Amino acid sequence: MTVTKLPKLSKAQFDSLGRELDDLRQRVIDDLGEADRKYIYDVVKVQRTLEVMGRGLLFAGFFPPAWVLGVTALSVSKILDNMEIGHNVMHGQYDWMRDPALNSKMFDWDTVAPAENWKHSHNYIHHTYTNILGKDRDIGYGILRMDEGQKWNPYYLGNPVYAFLLMAFFQWGVMLHDMETERLISGEKKWSETKAVRQRMWQKGVKQTLKDYVLFPALTGPMFLTTLAGNATANLVRNVWAFSIIFCGHFPSGVQTFTEEETANESRGEWYYRQMLGSANITGGPLFHIMSGNLSHQIEHHLFPDIPARRYPQIAPEVRAICEKYGLPYNTGGFSKQLASVFTKIVRLALPDSFWGRPSGPPAGTVGKGRAMRAA
Amino acid sequence: MLTTGLRFLEALATPHGVDRYLELIHPMLTVRELRGEVTSVHRTTRDTVTLTIRPTRRWQGFTAGQFVRVSVDIDGVRRTRCYSPATSQHRDGHFELTVKAHESGLVSRWLHANARPGLVLGLSQAEGEFTLPADRPDKILLISGGSGITPVLSMLRTLSDEDYQGTVTFLHYAYTEADVPCLEQLRDLAADKLVLAYTDAAGGDLEGFFDETHLRKAAPWFAEAQTYLCGPPGLMKGVRDVFADLGVSDRLHTEDFAPTPITVDAADATGDVTFARSHRTAPNSGATLLEQAEAAGLKPEHGCRMGICFSCTRVKTEGCVRDVRNGALSTDPDDEIQLCVSVPVGDVAIDL
Numbered sequence: 001m002t003v004t005k006l007p008k009l010s011k012a013q014f015d016s017l018g019r020e021l022d023d024l025r026q027r028v029i030d031d032l033g034e035a036d037r038k039y040i041y042d043v044v045k046v047q048r049t050l051e052v053m054g055r056g057l058l059f060a061g062f063f064p065p066a067w068v069l070g071v072t073a074l075s076v077s078k079i080l081d082n083m084e085i086g087h088n089v090m091h092g093q094y095d096w097m098r099d100p101a102l103n104s105k106m107f108d109w110d111t112v113a114p115a116e117n118w119k120h121s122h123n124y125i126h127h128t129y130t131n132i133l134g135k136d137r138d139i140g141y142g143i144l145r146m147d148e149g150q151k152w153n154p155y156y157l158g159n160p161v162y163a164f165l166l167m168a169f170f171q172w173g174v175m176l177h178d179m180e181t182e183r184l185i186s187g188e189k190k191w192s193e194t195k196a197v198r199q200r201m202w203q204k205g206v207k208q209t210l211k212d213y214v215l216f217p218a219l220t221g222p223m224f225l226t227t228l229a230g231n232a233t234a235n236l237v238r239n240v241w242a243f244s245i246i247f248c249g250h251f252p253s254g255v256q257t258f259t260e261e262e263t264a265n266e267s268r269g270e271w272y273y274r275q276m277l278g279s280a281n282i283t284g285g286p287l288f289h290i291m292s293g294n295l296s297h298q299i300e301h302h303l304f305p306d307i308p309a310r311r312y313p314q315i316a317p318e319v320r321a322i323c324e325k326y327g328l329p330y331n332t333g334g335f336s337k338q339l340a341s342v343f344t345k346i347v348r349l350a351l352p353d354s355f356w357g358r359p360s361g362p363p364a365g366t367v368g369k370g371r372a373m374r375a376a
Numbered sequence: 377m378l379t380t381g382l383r384f385l386e387a388l389a390t391p392h393g394v395d396r397y398l399e400l401i402h403p404m405l406t407v408r409e410l411r412g413e414v415t416s417v418h419r420t421t422r423d424t425v426t427l428t429i430r431p432t433r434r435w436q437g438f439t440a441g442q443f444v445r446v447s448v449d450i451d452g453v454r455r456t457r458c459y460s461p462a463t464s465q466h467r468d469g470h471f472e473l474t475v476k477a478h479e480s481g482l483v484s485r486w487l488h489a490n491a492r493p494g495l496v497l498g499l500s501q502a503e504g505e506f507t508l509p510a511d512r513p514d515k516i517l518l519i520s521g522g523s524g525i526t527p528v529l530s531m532l533r534t535l536s537d538e539d540y541q542g543t544v545t546f547l548h549y550a551y552t553e554a555d556v557p558c559l560e561q562l563r564d565l566a567a568d569k570l571v572l573a574y575t576d577a578a579g580g581d582l583e584g585f586f587d588e589t590h591l592r593k594a595a596p597w598f599a600e601a602q603t604y605l606c607g608p609p610g611l612m613k614g615v616r617d618v619f620a621d622l623g624v625s626d627r628l629h630t631e632d633f634a635p636t637p638i639t640v641d642a643a644d645a646t647g648d649v650t651f652a653r654s655h656r657t658a659p660n661s662g663a664t665l666l667e668q669a670e671a672a673g674l675k676p677e678h679g680c681r682m683g684i685c686f687s688c689t690r691v692k693t694e695g696c697v698r699d700v701r702n703g704a705l706s707t708d709p710d711d712e713i714q715l716c717v718s719v720p721v722g723d724v725a726i727d728l
Contacts, residue, residue: 037452045400052397095675098454101396103677105653108391124655207390215388 007327009273018269020322021303024315028307029096036308037097043084043290044102051077054234055216061226071230075237076291081110082242083293088309090119095306111171111238112208114200117178127305131250131257131278138250139257141166141173142182145349147257152352159350163343170239175201241291245282248338249298251345252280254331275302276323281316281332288335289313299330382407403496410434412446414495415470424523424557425488426462426474431499438502440465440534441527441604441631445679445687446473447498450486454498456679456687457483460527460606460631461502462558466537474557476523506606506631508534513602514542517595519586519615521549521607525557527631528604536565543601546570547594549586549611552577586614588622599624606631632682647722652693654728664700665690666715669728676728681716688715695724 009017050073057070086109088094094102101107108115121137129135133149140146144163145156166173178197183189212235217227256277263274282288282296289296289312297312300319304311323330333341348356385394398405404413412429419425438444443460461471477488508516508531516535518528525548532546546569550556553574562570571594573582582590591598605615605628612630619628645662649672656672666688669676679687689712696707697718705721706713715726 032452034449034452037449044396048392048397048400092675097449097452098456098675098677099449100677110391204391207387211388211390215384219388 009269009326011267013326014267014269014273016269017322017326018267018272021272021319022268024318024322025304025307028304028311028315032096032308036094036310037099039310040085040089040094040102040308043080047077047080047085050074050080058216058227058230059220059223061220061223061230067226067230071233071237074230074234075241078110078234078238079241079291082238083245083295084290084309085293086110086115087293087295090115091123092306093308108204110208111174112201112205113171113175113178114204117197117200118174121178121180123305127302130275130302131255132260132263132274133257134260137177137180137182141177142180144346146251146345148349148353149257149259150349152349156350159346163346167240167243168236170243171235175205244335244339245292245295247342248282248335249279249295252331252333252338252341253345254329255280272303273328275299276319276328276330278302279331280338281330282335282338283332284335286313299332404432406432406434408434410499410501412497412499414491414493414497416493417491419488420474420557420559421555423477423488423555424474425477425491426472426558427487427491428470428472429497429499430470434501435499436501437468438465438471439507440530441507442502442504443527444473444502445498445500446483448483448486450482455483455486456498458679460504460530462526462529462533464530464533464537466534474523474526474529476557504631506604506629508604509602512538512540512542515595515597515601516542516544517598517601517603518544518546519549519603519605519607519611520547521611522555523557524607524611524631527606529558529562531604532566532569543597544569545595547573547582547590549573549575549607551575553579586611586618588618591618599627601627603628605629645720647695647720647724649720650694650723650725651728652725660720660722660724662719664716665697665713665718665720665724665726668720669715669726674728676715678716689713690715691727692718693725693727696721697724 054070054072054074054077057066057073060066061070086107089102089107090104090109092104095104097103104119126136126138131139133139133147140150143166145152145159150156178201179194180189184191184194212231213228216231217224220227256274258274258278263270266274276299279298279302281299282292284292284296294309294312295301297309297316300312300316301309303319304315320330382394389397393408395406395409398407399409404411410432412431412435414427415430416428417425438461441460443458445456446459447454447456449455459473459475462474463470463472475484475487475491477485479485506527512535516531518531520528528546528548532544535544544566546562546566548556548571550572551574553559553572556562556572571582572580573584573586573590574580575583575585582593584590595601599622603615603619605612607615609632612632616625616628616630619625645660647660648657649660649665649668650657651669651672651674654672654674656674658668658672661668661671663671666676666678666681676690677687681688692706692709692711692713694709696705697713698705698721700717700719706718713726715728
């Protein structure tokens with residue numbers, strides 16, 4: 001592990017960084033229009049077409065190539081639905097269109113996690129308190145150790161196993177995340193306070209399960225089991241893919257975490273600074289970006305979570321230039337490199353830091369205005 | 377049977393719903409969402425366009441005088457405005473809207489320029505209380521000005537379809553003869569009932585703005601009649617004042633179609649406005665909650681911005697708001713209010 005020496009920005013520099021990024025955002029917002037609407041509707045059309053094709057092909061699931069094609073189409077459909085459409089629509093990226101079908105308050109996605117619950121823990125908690133230990137519940141999702149700042153205990157020996165299970169059952173993990181189990185255990189939150197969240201989970205869970213594991217298999221009659229297996233496979237493929245993309249967003253090496261003290265009373269510029277340093281991109285082609293819901297541009301997404309994701313690749317060169325101008329790192333790399341770095345971290349942090357020959361507890365490099373930065 | 381089948385299809389299409397799939401085949405195939413296809417387009421004056429609209433199966437018809445919310449996507453943004461059908465309520469399967477392109481009217485100008493057969497519009501079911509009583513009065517006076525003609529024209533056409541035997545006069549105000557939409561049809565329909573008043577030209581039955589003389593000339597029997605009025609703010613005020621002076625305000629029924637300017641004294645604005653769902657709080661600026669929500673970066677659904685279409689209705693969870701139109705206070709928690717005509721009185725929390 002290295003402690004990255006981060007540039008010391010003055011208050012004036014933070015302010016001008018904030019202004020430059022605000023200006024960039026405003027330019028994109030002023031330019032939103034028919035092209036953005038057409039884009040998202042084109043993606044929706046491809047997704048719905050693939051879904052209908054996929055479900056249709058499973059009626060011929062006795063013929064192996066039809067089964068494979070059907071599952072592939074359904075997997076891609078679920079990935080597009082959850083990532084380029086669902087995640088982004090529920091961020092309010094298309095609310096400016098005032099179209100109820102793509103409005104963040106109305107939309108729900110094809111996973112068991114209810115939109116209403118997810119929007120609270122994701123849009124509010126995670127995007128506001130990104131990478132602040134103790135506040136951002138997405139650091140390890142309450143079950144994994146993903147940062148040295150999380151104190152080691154023997155439970156974390158299972159880190160790789162928990163990560164594997166989370167990957168395989170990702171949609172259920174995302175759903176249960178909103179229960180805030182770790183806060184229930186610590187007594188910060190009462191069981192009775194989870195009533196509304198639990199009701200929504202139950203309703204959504206039943207509907208999704210019924211659709212994928214009862215109704216569509218039953219419709220295919222004698223193909224019941226092959227259809228059920230097909231739907232389960234499509235859900236699994238989506239789970240593995242979504243997990244992999246999402247874990248590359250904040251957990252590759254080099255991504256910074258922050259403490260509550262050092263982020264108290266942040267200015268706009270400092271908030272942007274934390275978002276940039278707390279996120280990592282993945283390089284790839286246009287198709288890869290779409291399949292990742294443009295979360296391959298996690299840095300741009302965290303700076304401007306509410307602008308249409310198709311804009312992220314367009315503004316990425318400018319964001320990168322701003323990073324260079326202020327001497328800030330712009331964490332990016334190929335998918336396999338970022339993913340390998342994440343899996344290494346999952347395994348490394350399963351063991352106490354002393355095992356790797358380091359003192360336990362958070363190593364601190366003093367950066368900037370007395371900020372303690374950790375880099376893994 | 378149909379509902380059971382539909383429920384089954386919805387269970388298969390969860391969470392998006394059947395319409396989100398059907399509309400990709402054709403936008404008029406929706407089973408739940410109400411839409412309308414433009415089947416013909418006529419431009420009868422230089423700045424109006426008349427659209428014939430065929431709604432989807434969900435359409436429940438309308439009563440003459442009511443309005444529908446019409447939505448179009450302009451440069452990616454869905455814009456919603458209220459328009460009153462101008463046709464008789466007794467014609468099934470289609471209705472007509474006459475839209476005047478106002479200089480600052482984004483939607484009306486867009487429709488005027490772009491409406492063509494095949495265009496699919498978003499629609500709401502008909503709404504509004506500006507209607508004739510089912511038990512038709514013996515004497516009816518209809519007054520309209522400019523594009524306010526549509527709801528009262530619908531009333532006239534409806535009465536004509538019903539072979540109404542009472543006395544009816546239709547008094548319409550326009551700048552000049554060339555500004556009267558569907559003039560020829562009007563003359564065919566009810567030449568003997570029609571009184572045209574031109575404010576900027578001679579040649580009409582009456583000239584200039586509404587006053588008591590106009591009223592007595594057009595309908596000397598006005599005191600025994602029920603009067604239905606829709607027009608621009610100047611005409612509305614003129615008619616209301618005359619009816620008040622003559623002590624017959626209770627016989628006047630009105631529909632505002634142009635927003636009356638909303639003025640609120642920002643000086644006495646106090647407290648904070650909290651948009652609970654969006655986790656945003658801002659000091660009360662004294663503007664309407666819709667404007668304050670927009671200033672806070674939110675994009676709440678809305679339509680008319682004048683308190684008639686109820687698109688922006690939201691639950692006020694805490695605090696007191698004043699209706700800017702009449703000063704009425706809403707003090708109950710969990711009261712449904714219209715953002716566009718409500719201003720906060722002190723601290724207010726909205727479920728938005």
